[in-house]
Amino acid sequence: MTLLRFLFCLFIFIGALAAAGVLVLSILLMLRFPPLLVAVVLACWILNRLCKLLRASGQDNPTRNPASQG
Incomplete structure (x- = not known):
């Protein structure tokens, strides 16, 4: 079980490093x-x-909210 947890953490760490590298590379390309x-x-x-338009249309029509439908 500890080996599985170690591999899971290792893959998460590698994924985080890859994401950071892609972010830096994209910023350099944009510059x-x-x-x-x-x-x-x-x-x-x-x-x-x-997003603002969808949020405003969702607040204008409260009948579409499934939580309010008893």
Whole structure:
């Protein structure tokens, strides 16, 4: 059981290192190619607007909430 826990923790550690490496690499690419930075900022802005729109439409229609339906 301890060997399985060790392998699980090892895979989590390797995954975290890989994620950090991908994050640093993507930041370096965005700094090297400014159109990529513009595209990422635009995508984040569109996602933010979409989330606000969906959140507002969910609050306007309380009948769609399954918790309120007894």
